[in-house]
Amino acid sequence: MGFAYTDLSVDRDDLRDDVLTGLAASPKSIPPKYFYDEAGCRLFEAICAQPEYVLCRTEQSLMAAHLPDIAAALGPVDCIIEPGAGDCVKVRRLLDTLHPANLVVMDIAGAPLAAAAEPLSRDYPALAVTALGMDFIHDLEAATPYLPAGRRLVYYPGSSIGNFAPDEASALLARFRQLASAQGQLLIGFDLKKDPQRLHAAYNDAAGVTAAFNLNLLARLNRELGADFDLTRFRHYAFYNPVAGRIEMHLVSLAEQDIHIAGQRVHFALGETLHTEHSYKFRGDEFSALAQIAGWTLKAAWEHDGFAVQLYG
Ligand SMILES: C[S@@+](CC[C@H](N)C(=O)[O-])C[C@H]1O[C@@H](n2cnc3c(N)ncnc32)[C@H](O)[C@@H]1O
Incomplete structure (x- = not known):
């Protein structure tokens, strides 16, 4: 019966605005919907094939x-x-x-x-x-x-x-x-x-695919917003919070550093987190x-x- 594709994404600068808003917040955060550029989609499929997930x-x-x-x-x-x-x-x-x-x-x-x-x-x-x-x-x-x-x-x-x-x-x-x-x-x-240990393992696969998925968000911001995140200076950190009943996924800054993005400077303190996803x-x-x-x-x-x-x- 056929196939039709329609692009309904309105031409707005959502990514830029949402990311700058999230980086100005405390704690810093970026909505998880931005994980899914083409590389992010491929990495999500790879996560699904990991033994722990x-x-x-x-x-x-x-x-x-x-x-x-x-x-x-x-x-x-x-x-x-x-x-x-x-x-x-x-x-x-x-x-x-x-x-x-x-x-x-x-x-x-x-x-x-x-x-x-x-x-x-x-x-x-x-x-x-x-x-x-x-x-x-x-x-x-x-x-x-x-x-x-x-x-x-x-x-x-x-x-x-x-x-x-x-x-x-x-x-x-x-x-x-x-x-x-x-x-x-x-x-x-x-x-x-x-069992929280099972949940913890699912988001910390040994092959590092979930870590690569999380860090790809920064690579995407480098590609699409001309940012200068050094991916070696952020660590994927995911854990189960039993009080809130959710996995929390973060990118933790391994150093005090400034990054530049869309004409703005953003400061990260050593140990500061950029929150990327909750999974209730x-x-x-x-x-x-x-x-x-x-x-x-x-x-x-x-x-x-x-x-x-x-x-x-
Ligand atoms: C965790 S994956 C699940 C994919 C598939 N439904 C499955 O169960 O295997 C989430 C999917 O939702 C899409 N997605 C996330 N946020 C979205 C949004 N706000 N609007 C449209 N799609 C979104 C992502 O691009 C991704 O393909």
């Missing part, structure tokens, strides 16, 4: 084992919508089973998304594939004109919801509720609270409370080896 493989096993139950609980679906679809691998399993007429995928990394989504229209000739290059945090609603009528399923796997603080997660889930419309459903995968972990009941606040009703839930998939209507 079992999250992706566990979710795939869960989906494979429970797919008949999930399909039965879902009923007919006309359109699957996947925000932050990345390499578009996970949705294939749903396409094989649910046979929707339409797939709408969105990602802030527009070019890699288009490259990943286009083959889907060849592999599923009856499927209409729409790829939208967009920042859904900024303007999820811009996708509405591209959504066909019928029963919609918002699919949000990979524990991407964990990158949002609980109040932000609830607000995003409420926007998904609007996007799905009255008969719509939400199938969402998230990482469960578990939930109990099943904690998560369903957040989804309920957002207007969703839990229909079914599956858990496997520390990972959960929940279905909402």
Whole structure:
């Protein structure tokens, strides 16, 4: 049925403005959505293949084992919508089973998304594939004109919801509720609270791929904003904070130093941190409370080896 790609990223200087705002804050921080330039997308795929980062493989096993139950609980679906679809691998399993007429995928990394989504229209000739290059945090609603009528399923796997603080997660889930419309459903995968040593290991892989992913953010700022970060003077530092229930990912300055970026000078004290990501972990009941606040009703839930998939209507 074909493939269409539309770039909905408004021509604004978001990266520059957000980064300068984040570097002026205390503590310094940069939103995790900026990890995903082309190199960042490739590094994220490599993280998923690391032995310590079992999250992706566990979710795939869960989906494979429970797919008949999930399909039965879902009923007919006309359109699957996947925000932050990345390499578009996970949705294939749903396409094989649910046979929707339409797939709408969105990602802030527009070019890699288009490259990943286009083959889907060849592999599923009856499927209409729409790829939208967009920042859904900024303007999820811009996708509405591209959504066909019928029963919609918002699919949000990979524990991407964990990158949002609980109040932000609830607000995003409420926007998904609007996007799905009255008969719509939400199938969402998230990482469960578990042994902190296992969580710690997942974000500190021995091959250093997560470290390279984190440091690539600075390389991106050097490439795109003409910054002069010396990557050897910052250390990837990730740990599980059990009080907050989240992995915290930082880049810690190994020296007192000044960096220059977009015509400004930014000072780092020795040991000062640039915070780059939170990855919240939930109990099943904690998560369903957040989804309920957002207007969703839990229909079914599956858990496997520390990972959960929940279905909402
Ligand atoms: C952790 S990856 C998950 C990819 C895929 N859904 C999976 O489960 O394997 C997060 C994806 O969301 C995208 N993303 C992050 N923030 C975004 C935003 N604000 N708007 C659109 N896409 C975003 C990233 O580019 C990346 O492809």
